[in-house]
Amino acid sequence: MLGGLSEKLRGALDRFTRGGADRQEVEDLVREIQRSLIAADVDVELVFALSENIKKRAFEQVPAGLTRREHIVKVVYDELTAVLGAEKSAVSLKPKKILLAGLYGSGKTTTAAKLARFYQKKGLRTALVCCDTVRPAAFEQLKQLAERIDAEFYGEKGEKDSLIVLKNAVKKVRADVIIVDSSGRNALDDSLIEEIKALDSFLNPDERILVIPGDIGQAAKQQASAFAGALRITNVIVTKLDATAKGGGALTACHSTGAKVVFITVGETPEDLQEYDPKKFVARLLGFPDLETLLEKAKTVVDEEKAKKVVSGDFTIEEFYEQIESVQKMGPLSQVMDMMGLGSMRAKVPGGLDVQEAKMKKWGHIIKSMTREEKSNPDTINPSRVHRIAVGSGTDESDVRELLSSYGKIKKMMKKMSPGKLKRSGLFRKFGFR
Numbered sequence: 143m144l145g146g147l148s149e150k151l152r153g154a155l156d157r158f159t160r161g162g163a164d165r166q167e168v169e170d171l172v173r174e175i176q177r178s179l180i181a182a183d184v185d186v187e188l189v190f191a192l193s194e195n196i197k198k199r200a201f202e203q204v205p206a207g208l209t210r211r212e213h214i215v216k217v218v219y220d221e222l223t224a225v226l227g228a229e230k231s232a233v234s235l236k237p238k239k240i241l242l243a244g245l246y247g248s249g250k251t252t253t254a255a256k257l258a259r260f261y262q263k264k265g266l267r268t269a270l271v272c273c274d275t276v277r278p279a280a281f282e283q284l285k286q287l288a289e290r291i292d293a294e295f296y297g298e299k300g301e302k303d304s305l306i307v308l309k310n311a312v313k314k315v316r317a318d319v320i321i322v323d324s325s326g327r328n329a330l331d332d333s334l335i336e337e338i339k340a341l342d343s344f345l346n347p348d349e350r351i352l353v354i355p356g357d358i359g360q361a362a363k364q365q366a367s368a369f370a371g372a373l374r375i376t377n378v379i380v381t382k383l384d385a386t387a388k389g390g391g392a393l394t395a396c397h398s399t400g401a402k403v404v405f406i407t408v409g410e411t412p413e414d415l416q417e418y419d420p421k422k423f424v425a426r427l428l429g430f431p432d433l434e435t436l437l438e439k440a441k442t443v444v445d446e447e448k449a450k451k452v453v454s455g456d457f458t459i460e461e462f463y464e465q466i467e468s469v470q471k472m473g474p475l476s477q478v479m480d481m482m483g484l485g486s487m488r489a490k491v492p493g494g495l496d497v498q499e500a501k502m503k504k505w506g507h508i509i510k511s512m513t514r515e516e517k518s519n520p521d522t523i524n525p526s527r528v529h530r531i532a533v534g535s536g537t538d539e540s541d542v543r544e545l546l547s548s549y550g551k552i553k554k555m556m557k558k559m560s561p562g563k564l565k566r567s568g569l570f571r572k573f574g575f576r
Contacts, residue, residue: 147390148499150178151222152429155215164466168200175218177200180391182226183359192221204572226393227420230376231402235264237318239345243338244353245365246326249381249407250280251280253353255287255324256415257379261319263290269317272297273304273341284323291412293317297476305340312345322347329370338373349376352401356382356389366395372485377404380418384408392425459516459549461508466502498548504537505545 156176161167164276172193196217204213244250258268270288281297288295296311323343327334352361352375357421369375380392383406403418511534516523531540
């Protein structure tokens with residue numbers, strides 16, 4: 143997620159923390175931050191305002207318990223957090239009606255299903271209503287997504303009047319959270335404004351959510367302002383943040399509209415919706431660990447003890463296959479490492495993250511071909527056993543040896559790196575991070 147921006151910001155801070163925190167070094171730090179944010183499509187005016195705030199606050203009185211250098215890093219964190227939303231928006235779990243709005247290509251229909259899945263996991267019954275009567279595939283797509291997550295669905299294939307669909311849906315749908323997917327357009331034209339205002343007037347939704355793709359850059363500001371003026375947008379969801387380096391524009395677009403980013407999407411499955419917390423988001427950008435979010439995510443696929451093992455690296459090879467499956471369900475390894483504050487260590491993972499993820503399926507077959515003794519004590523696996531395991535799993539002997547080697551390296555790396563990063567936790571505690 144915004145990997146390029148994260149790497150640039152971390153690099154700038156790493157260089158700064160090795161220096162003496164004088165005025166020239168602050169100027170150099172600010173210049174690097176400017177370049178990084180502008181490259182990520184953050185609005186130029188916001189970038190320069192943030193820069194001036196950092197320079198102004200850098201040499202104010204240092205709070206007790208912090209060094210000058212630590213204080214400046216904290217200032218950078220504070221100012222980035224302010225630009226990216228300041229505070230996390232509260233998500234109401236009360237029964238409600240939600241109207242989604244957005245242009246073509248925003249990912250609005252898939253986001254509707256992700257939002258429904260989010261509320262399902264909170265114990266609420268959800269319904270998806272297809273009021274997109276313009277895009278031909280919208281009905282089938284939303285229906286299939288509803289079936290996939292076992293949510294109630296309502297739509298009228300062939301009906302061209304979205305208001306008629308909505309009126310009939312309200313009579314028939316029974317759910318705690320009703321999510322209405324409205325029509326999109328290539329641009330916010332008069333016909334779309336008229337249609338969406340009619341839906342809004344009849345539905346009287348509790349939330350009006352604008353869906354903006356992270357890859358549209360600085361155009362997000364204009365789009366957010368236009369929708370906010372036409373529909374009184376209450377919240378924003380930014381999509382496709384896993385697939386773009388320019389999501390800064392979308393995340394900061396709401397800075398001038400008053401609407402808050404409440405969720406972000408980071409993948410294609412119904413599970414890939416995250417509550418947006420600016421403080422945690424910036425902490426992860428800067429390389430600070432977010433173990434709380436990691437544990438919360440892990441708890442959805444494994445029990446608490448196994449979740450702790452994922453974080454600590456304290457697992458045997460017998461448990462390794464379960465951990466592989468659990469980690470895969472938690473999302474790409476890159477996201478997991480970012481939450482651990484280890485994004486900068488990705489390149490040190492043997493073979494690279496993409497290669498490792500591809501190998502995990504093969505590793506599962508290999509591990510299943512091991513005996514109980516071999517799983518408990520991999521040191522007993524000699525050349526003859528390697529040959530037997532390879533034949534039994536339909537793999538090469540080199541694959542078996544690579545698994546054993548990688549298992550040892552990954553276990554050692556995770557045990558070593560997590561505490562190693564957390565040695566800086568004294569600074570994290572001063573900043574108020576957990």
